[in-house]
Amino acid sequence: MRTRPLKVALLGCGVVGSEVARIMTTHADDLTQRIGAPVELAGVAVRRPSKVREGIDPALITTDATALLKRGDIDIAIEVIGGIEPARALITTAFENGISVVSANKALLAQDGAALHAAAEQHGLDLYYEAAVAGAIPLVRPMRESLAGDKINRVMGIVNGTTNFILDKMDSTGAGYQEALDEATALGYAEADPTADVEGYDAAAKAAILAGIAFHTRVRLDDVYREGMTEVSAADFASAKRMGCTIKLLAILERAADGESVTARVHPAMIPLSHPLSSVREAYNAVFVEAEAAGRLMFYGPGAGGAPTASAVLGDLVAVARNKLAEATGPGESAYTQLPVSPMGDVVTRYHISLDVADKPGVLAQVATTFAEHGVSIDTVRQQGKDGEASLVVVTHRAPDAALSGTVEALRKLDTVRGVASIMRVEGE
Incomplete structure (x- = not known):
């Protein structure tokens, strides 16, 4: 076993980043055994250095993320900042300095995934992002690797926990939209500004990433049709119940019957109570994948939160670290089909x-x-x-x-x- 540790730069230390740091510390021995070498948290880039971060050595804290990446001894960067900038510039800097990247940044990957994949490939490095799509649920790697020999025709899922919590409360209690949103906010499921969730932007970014993986074609955020759920009413749920249905905010990705195009969309929809997605409650996520040979597969679990998302980040960290030791890289972007995205x-x-x-x-x-x-x-x-x-x-x-x-x-x-x-x-x- 190699004794020199692989050094990790953590970019961002909010809810997810702090959990990543905690797990890296508390599970250090197990991670060493799984990887074949120690992994060491070598620096943590933050915006507010004065904030107390329990369990993290203050000497690791820096506000200069670029300098951290350029110092010459970092092997892997974990980006959990979110948003477009400075995350995009920092990931690019990491690649330019021979550093593989693990990211949870759905917005950036949905907008600039092709360019980031190209940069990773140019430098012979990894870009992993399991945590960007469905929190703790293993979804990206099964679709990208386990189903690599199959043909995926359809993906339909609940990929936003906040909206599922709100709709579930409206369904189970008869509450109106605002009342259910207020409860979600009080419990910490919804942000003070819930626009990204309730208007479908978060789910649309995830849909773009999943469509690219499922159909081996480039799908950007702008290609995804999007409708929010703010207009869903108690009357809609009453009608759904009369039809033996419930209402969910769904991401739906489909390959055309002739195989010559794909569609990607996010919107509220009625689904029968007999469908597996209808029973997904609270803030859980679930994704239904239909493949030609494997048939129908369902992935279910917590789709958000610090610890669940950190679990996915650490899974990617182990994979990337193993690749580093083997002087290899994992699967990159697969966009060979170049299928057009049809309009709604x-x-x-x-x-x-x-x-x-x-x-x-x-x-x-x-x-x-x-x-x-x-x-x-x-x-x-x-x-x-x-x-x-x-x-x-x-x-x-x-x-x-x-x-x-x-x-x-x-x-x-x-x-x-x-x-x-x-x-x-x-x-x-």
């Missing part, structure tokens, strides 16, 4: 549309004609009326998203339609 209008699925309409004869026929004129077939209709007002709930057969959008636009122009209360896709059937 090409996506084919079912829809649940709730309309506020005038309660008078002929309304249903007028609405049905509008659907037919746009090539959208109706599966079921439910109507309730009182005092000249009525609600009309239409569930369609599968249709292209563009056709549904055209239908809704036409419905809004009808004198008998007072408003389109909600539009929800129906998935997982």
Whole structure:
């Protein structure tokens, strides 16, 4: 066994970084045995050096991350800063100085993953990022390595714990969106500004990363269709229950039937209670992968939090450290298919549309004609009326998203339609 330690620079020491440092210290002997050499925390770059960080030698603390990476003895950098800059510049600096990188930065990887992979390959180094997608859940490596000989056709999952907690509370207690969000904030599941979570930005970044791995093609954050969940209401959940469904914020990645393109999208959707994802509760994540030979696989577990995310970071650290000792690198970017990402209008699925309409004869026929004129077939209709007002709930057969959008636009122009209360896709059937 090699006795000279592999030296690690920790960039960022917040919730995740402090847990990484703790595990590296408390499990040092086990990590040495698993890797074949000791790993030593050689420096910790932070913004606020005066903050007390329990268990970390103050002599390791620095505010100059660039100098830490350039000092000449660092083997591996762990980046848990988040955001685009300075994380991007620091990872680039690490590669330029012969340092492999472990990152948990979903936003950066979704935006600039191709460039970072190219830089790692140019310098013969590793870029690992298991923690960027689903916290503690092993997902990136199984898709990138265990399923490397298979063909993945579809990935559908819950990849944001905050939104799943909110929707689960709305479903199980009948709470409204704001009430469920307030509870999530009080329990620490939601940030003071929850926009990245509830508007789907966090899930969209993860979707871009997963799509690239699943389909061996480059998918950027801008390629992912995104809808938030702030408009989901108690009435939507009531309708879902009548259909034997619940509502989840889903990331859905699909290969076209002809294999010539892919789609990537994030939005709330109704899914049947019989689907495995419907039973994912609280702040848990789960991802359903459909592969040609392996069939259907489901990955489930805590998708956020300091300790779970640190677990994924340490798993990558062990893998990268082993590669260093073997003077090898693990799998890099696989983008050989170069498949185009189709627009949302090409996506084919079912829809649940709730309309506020005038309660008078002929309304249903007028609405049905509008659907037919746009090539959208109706599966079921439910109507309730009182005092000249009525609600009309239409569930369609599968249709292209563009056709549904055209239908809704036409419905809004009808004198008998007072408003389109909600539009929800129906998935997982």
